[in-house]
Amino acid sequence: MNRMETADLKKTVALLLHKQKGLLAMDESTSTCNKRFEALGIPQTEEYRRKYRELIVTTPGLEESISGAILFDETINQSITDGTLMIDVLKQKGIVPGIKVDEGAVPLDRFPGEKITEGLDGLGKRLADYYAKGARFAKWRAVINIGEGIPTITAIKTNAYNLARYAVLCQQAGLVPIVEPEVLMDGNHSLQQCSEVTHQVLHAVFNALFDQHVEFEGMILKPNMVLPGLESPVQDSIDVVADATVNCFLRCVPAAVPGIAFLSGGQSGQLASERLNAMHIRFKDKMPWELTFSFSRAIQQPALEAWKGDDNNVAIAQKLLYHRAWCNSMARQGLYKPEMEKEIPDQL
Numbered sequence: 001m002n003r004m005e006t007a008d009l010k011k012t013v014a015l016l017l018h019k020q021k022g023l024l025a026m027d028e029s030t031s032t033c034n035k036r037f038e039a040l041g042i043p044q045t046e047e048y049r050r051k052y053r054e055l056i057v058t059t060p061g062l063e064e065s066i067s068g069a070i071l072f073d074e075t076i077n078q079s080i081t082d083g084t085l086m087i088d089v090l091k092q093k094g095i096v097p098g099i100k101v102d103e104g105a106v107p108l109d110r111f112p113g114e115k116i117t118e119g120l121d122g123l124g125k126r127l128a129d130y131y132a133k134g135a136r137f138a139k140w141r142a143v144i145n146i147g148e149g150i151p152t153i154t155a156i157k158t159n160a161y162n163l164a165r166y167a168v169l170c171q172q173a174g175l176v177p178i179v180e181p182e183v184l185m186d187g188n189h190s191l192q193q194c195s196e197v198t199h200q201v202l203h204a205v206f207n208a209l210f211d212q213h214v215e216f217e218g219m220i221l222k223p224n225m226v227l228p229g230l231e232s233p234v235q236d237s238i239d240v241v242a243d244a245t246v247n248c249f250l251r252c253v254p255a256a257v258p259g260i261a262f263l264s265g266g267q268s269g270q271l272a273s274e275r276l277n278a279m280h281i282r283f284k285d286k287m288p289w290e291l292t293f294s295f296s297r298a299i300q301q302p303a304l305e306a307w308k309g310d311d312n313n314v315a316i317a318q319k320l321l322y323h324r325a326w327c328n329s330m331a332r333q334g335l336y337k338p339e340m341e342k343e344i345p346d347q348l
Ligand code: 13P
Pocket: 025, 141, 180, 263, 264, 265, 266, 294, 295, 296, 297, 298
């Protein structure tokens, strides 16, 4: 890479890792979005998905807490009611537009219960098109399951290889890669098991990134927090989770990586904020990278439930979205307090 290209990537990274802000993942694939709509009785059509994304991008003050928003391919081509492209609405607010570029996880042949993420074929061309449309960063999610005899080293290495290949292509195209290896919360595994698997996965991912000459300064890691499985009989305290998570990263994530932005993975909004906040309080000044959020459900869920597909509920849904984003902005600074859950700012 030449110096100019590196400087551009670093500029985008600096905008995304603003000290008071984090990322909003609004890149649910059509099937994931439809599943969430179905659960709330919202029609599963392109127009309703457009309306919902319009609600999100037009939320007043969203840019106070959100530095970048990850879009899905359908959304990057859509406009809000007045005809402005969604991507331009984000840019006008100073929110950096990003794009999900993986094509989803499919079963990994001969490895029951494991998955591999697809989407490398033709990716260079797609990235060039997204850059031309205004995207400045991208996302690729790999999925790792914990269960009986899994994950296997094959699943970990194959996913790590693909993540690294994607990351190189992004940097070549001028987009900052968000590298997302997600160890899922499903199952009854312990926090210790999640810690061991996350450790192994991160080592494999960084080895692959190193082997393929990814520039660490021009990427962001999007990992899971280290958590007990959703069905685990032991649900560890916020401080135990915070310590296990940051200690795992201190061992596995090079200091040259500028930032870590968590996925929420199915935690409640409040827990996700509390855990991120605790990490900042307990590891203040001890972390070499920025530590922030890149949540979908833990920001959007209350807004989606309030909206229910009804135009009359847009204003209240936007207040709830603003509020969750703000709680996470506070957590990202170690300033979050559970009492804030009741403070829906009324300037809206
Ligand atoms: P959640 O925060 O809902 O886990 O989604 C984040 C994400 O972008 C998953 O790829």
